[in-house]
Amino acid sequence: MDIILLTGGARSGKSLRAEVRTRAFPGQPVYIATAEALDQEMGERIAKHRARRGKDWIEREVPLDLVQALIETDGGGARLVDCLTLWLSNLLHAERNWSHEASLLADALARQRSPVVMVTNEVGLGIVPDNALARAFRDAAGILNQTIASVADEVEFVVAGLPMKLK
Amino acid sequence: MDIILLTGGARSGKSLRAEVRTRAFPGQPVYIATAEALDQEMGERIAKHRARRGKDWIEREVPLDLVQALIETDGGGARLVDCLTLWLSNLLHAERNWSHEASLLADALARQRSPVVMVTNEVGLGIVPDNALARAFRDAAGILNQTIASVADEVEFVVAGLPMKLK
Amino acid sequence: MDIILLTGGARSGKSLRAEVRTRAFPGQPVYIATAEALDQEMGERIAKHRARRGKDWIEREVPLDLVQALIETDGGGARLVDCLTLWLSNLLHAERNWSHEASLLADALARQRSPVVMVTNEVGLGIVPDNALARAFRDAAGILNQTIASVADEVEFVVAGLPMKLK
Numbered sequence: 001m002d003i004i005l006l007t008g009g010a011r012s013g014k015s016l017r018a019e020v021r022t023r024a025f026p027g028q029p030v031y032i033a034t035a036e037a038l039d040q041e042m043g044e045r046i047a048k049h050r051a052r053r054g055k056d057w058i059e060r061e062v063p064l065d066l067v068q069a070l071i072e073t074d075g076g077g078a079r080l081v082d083c084l085t086l087w088l089s090n091l092l093h094a095e096r097n098w099s100h101e102a103s104l105l106a107d108a109l110a111r112q113r114s115p116v117v118m119v120t121n122e123v124g125l126g127i128v129p130d131n132a133l134a135r136a137f138r139d140a141a142g143i144l145n146q147t148i149a150s151v152a153d154e155v156e157f158v159v160a161g162l163p164m165k166l167k
Numbered sequence: 168m169d170i171i172l173l174t175g176g177a178r179s180g181k182s183l184r185a186e187v188r189t190r191a192f193p194g195q196p197v198y199i200a201t202a203e204a205l206d207q208e209m210g211e212r213i214a215k216h217r218a219r220r221g222k223d224w225i226e227r228e229v230p231l232d233l234v235q236a237l238i239e240t241d242g243g244g245a246r247l248v249d250c251l252t253l254w255l256s257n258l259l260h261a262e263r264n265w266s267h268e269a270s271l272l273a274d275a276l277a278r279q280r281s282p283v284v285m286v287t288n289e290v291g292l293g294i295v296p297d298n299a300l301a302r303a304f305r306d307a308a309g310i311l312n313q314t315i316a317s318v319a320d321e322v323e324f325v326v327a328g329l330p331m332k333l334k
Numbered sequence: 335m336d337i338i339l340l341t342g343g344a345r346s347g348k349s350l351r352a353e354v355r356t357r358a359f360p361g362q363p364v365y366i367a368t369a370e371a372l373d374q375e376m377g378e379r380i381a382k383h384r385a386r387r388g389k390d391w392i393e394r395e396v397p398l399d400l401v402q403a404l405i406e407t408d409g410g411g412a413r414l415v416d417c418l419t420l421w422l423s424n425l426l427h428a429e430r431n432w433s434h435e436a437s438l439l440a441d442a443l444a445r446q447r448s449p450v451v452m453v454t455n456e457v458g459l460g461i462v463p464d465n466a467l468a469r470a471f472r473d474a475a476g477i478l479n480q481t482i483a484s485v486a487d488e489v490e491f492v493v494a495g496l497p498m499k500l501k
Contacts, residue, residue, distance in 0.1 A: 007327055009292065009458030011476025041466075122326065124176030125343065126293020126460020127301050132208075134461045142178025142327075149327035157326050159456065159491050160341055160476075160483035162500040166329040174494055176459065289493065291343030293460020294468045299375075309345025309494075316494035324493050333496040 002078070002115035005152040006163070007122055007145060013161030014119045018080050019053055022117045027077025031057045032069055034087040049082075063090045067101070067108045070116065078115035085121040088144055092137065102144050106151045120145050122157075169245070169282035172319040173330070174289055174312060180328030181286045185247050186220055189284045194244025198224045199236055201254040216249075230257045234268070234275045237283065245282035252288040255311055259304065269311050273318045287312050289324075336412070336449035339486040340497070341456055341479060347495030348453045352414050353387055356451045361411025365391045366403055368421040383416075397424045401435070401442045404450065412449035419455040422478055426471065436478050440485045454479050456491075 004021055008014045022029045031053065037043035050059075058077075062069040066087055073079055081087075091098040109116060122145070124138045149155045155167040171188055175181045189196045198220065204210035217226075225244075229236040233254055240246055248254075258265040276283060289312070291305045316322045322334040338355055342348045356363045365387065371377035384393075392411075396403040400421055407413055415421075425432040443450060456479070458472045483489045489501040 005327070009456060009476065010462070011458055011473045011480070013476075013480050041469075120327075122176060122459045123461050124178055124459075125289045125291075127290050127296050127305055128177070129461050135208075138461055139178045142176065142180075145326075146178070146180050146328040149329055155327060155329055157331070159479075159500055160339070160454075160489060161480035162483055162489055164331060164491070164498060164500060166326055166331060172494070287494075289343060291345055292456045292458075294457050294463050294472055295344070302375075306345045309343065309347075312493075313345070313347050313495040316496055322494060322496055324498070331498060333493055333498060 002154070003109050003112065003152045004115070004117045004154045004156075005120060005145075005148055006117065006156050006158055007120045007149075008158035009122055009125075012158045014158045015049060015082055016052070016161070017156070017158055017163060018082060018117050018119045022078045022080040022115075025078035025115045027114070029057050029077045030073045030079045031059045032062050032066070032073070032079055032081045033059065034063055034066065034081065034083060034090060036061065036063050063087070064094055064096065067104050070108050070112060074112055074114050076114055078117060081116065081118040083119040083121060084144060084148065085123065085141055088141055089137070092140070098140055098144070102147045106147050109148070109151050118148065118152075120148070169321070170276050170279065170319045171282070171284045171321045171323075172287060172312075172315055173284065173323050173325055174287045174316075175325035176289055176292075179325045181325045182216060182249055183219070183328070184323070184325055184330060185249060185284050185286045189245045189247040189282075192245035192282045194281070196224050196244045197240050197246045198226045199229050199233070199240070199246055199248045200226065201230055201233065201248065201250060201257060203228065203230050230254070231261055231263065234271050237275050237279060241279055241281050243281055245284060248283065248285040250286040250288060251311060251315065252290065252308055255308055256304070259307070265307055265311070269314045273314050276315070276318050285315065285319075287315070336488070337443050337446065337486045338449070338451045338488045338490075339454060339479075339482055340451065340490050340492055341454045341483075342492035343456055343459075346492045348492045349383060349416055350386070350495070351490070351492055351497060352416060352451050352453045356412045356414040356449075359412035359449045361448070363391050363411045364407050364413045365393045366396050366400070366407070366413055366415045367393065368397055368400065368415065368417060368424060370395065370397050397421070398428055398430065401438050404442050404446060408446055408448050410448055412451060415450065415452040417453040417455060418478060418482065419457065419475055422475055423471070426474070432474055432478070436481045440481050443482070443485050452482065452486075454482070
């Protein structure tokens with residue numbers, strides 16, 4: 001079993017590294033996108049990532065039901081989940097219980113047969129935000145990262161495209 | 168002598184790691200809280216940390232006079248100081264000379280007989296804040312971290328609950 | 335050939351570390367400042383850095399034409415470029431094509447005979463900025479860091495004055 005978590009800042013090269021790690025496993029890779037193209041900025045970013053990855057990936061858009069998607073795609077090639085921070089944001093917008101969903105995800109990861117490579121973001125290394133909602137989000141993101149890191153087999157912190165091994 | 172500094176982002180698992188490191192030393196552990204329960208958000212966080220730690224800690228609330236508290240509690244079990252960034256914030260609000268206090272703390276740490284485990288925050292890895300006060304605070308926090316790291320025996324950078332050894 | 339990139343947060347001790355690394359090479363060190371003293375805050379920071387470095391450095395102010403400055407100063411002592419993030423900011427203000435300039439810099443670095451030590455900033459580890467311009471800047475800064483890190487011989491991430499080896 002290979003559960004890999006890649007964390008880092010914005011534009012740190014996490015997604016590219018995750019693609020490389022995912023392709024290194026045998027079988028057809030599966031791309032599980034938590035992003036939805038709700039605005040132009042996001043639409044362009046999604047299109048750019050897709051062009052870079054190439055056409056040999058199975059693609060799924062999964063804004064919320066990540067656990068279900070992992071169960072359904074298990075048994076084939078490695079899955080790349082990009083990214084957990086956006087999934088958290090989607091859960092909060094949908095008024096789901098993110099903390100419960102994070103536990104379910106941790107449990108599901110422990111039962112996967114095919115590899116899972118997950119991308120997440122570090123958002124707690126700046127000045128404390130003025131905004132209470134932003135503070136709550138960065139707290140939730142930090143706890144989600146700790147929860148998933150604790151069940152992962154490997155955790156890397158990516159800076160300037162270069163990985164540091166955390167676990 | 169064991170002077171340990173744990174740094175990292177918000178909700179990175181620094182405090183839990185600091186508790187584990189402090190308990191690993193013999194004797195009754197001492198918890199030195201620089202936080203005051205000034206609002207509900209802070210009150211809830213303090214209560215949660217206390218519940219997790221358990222009741223076998225000696226507890227002290229020390230918003231400002233950290234050097235004095237270290238001198239008074241020396242000779243017993245290890246001290247956990249949580250956290251230096253809040254202490255800095257308290258010094259600035261009280262219009263104390265934080266730079267002088269940081270030097271006094273560095274000097275006092277060199278003379279401790281019982282271990283000291285300190286938690287601090289990285290706040291300088293986001294976009295430059297618009298606000299001049301926020302910029303001044305992150306500059307001070309960075310300089311404080313460098314000052315204390317330079318006299319510590321061990322420094323760890325905690326990401327997603329996992330430590331990276333800096334020193 | 336020695337191309338060294340030092341990255342980290344605000345006031346993390348990057349500049350001091352870069353001075354030490356630059357002085358370790360033979361010959362008279364060259365300080366290439368991308369900062370201009372446009373306001374008092376910046377003026378004071380420049381004066382403080384200069385006082386610390388001492389008078390034995392050749393100094394150049396290069397807000398934009400970094401590639402040209404590297405070519406002109408090649409063949410002597412090591413060059414310290416402080417910093418790339420400000421250079422990026424200057425390019426954006428001057429409405430230059432930063433992405434093209436970053437490629438030219440990467441190419442020029444590969445052809446240097448004398449060492450180059452560069453300082454840059456991590457700005458993408460906080461909460462997503464509200465402001466679209468700030469988001470675009472942190473994206474550009476992240477991509478610039480990846481580009482230069484990919485051609486560097488050594489990359490270090492500096493936290494609390496202490497380096498972690500990335501490459």
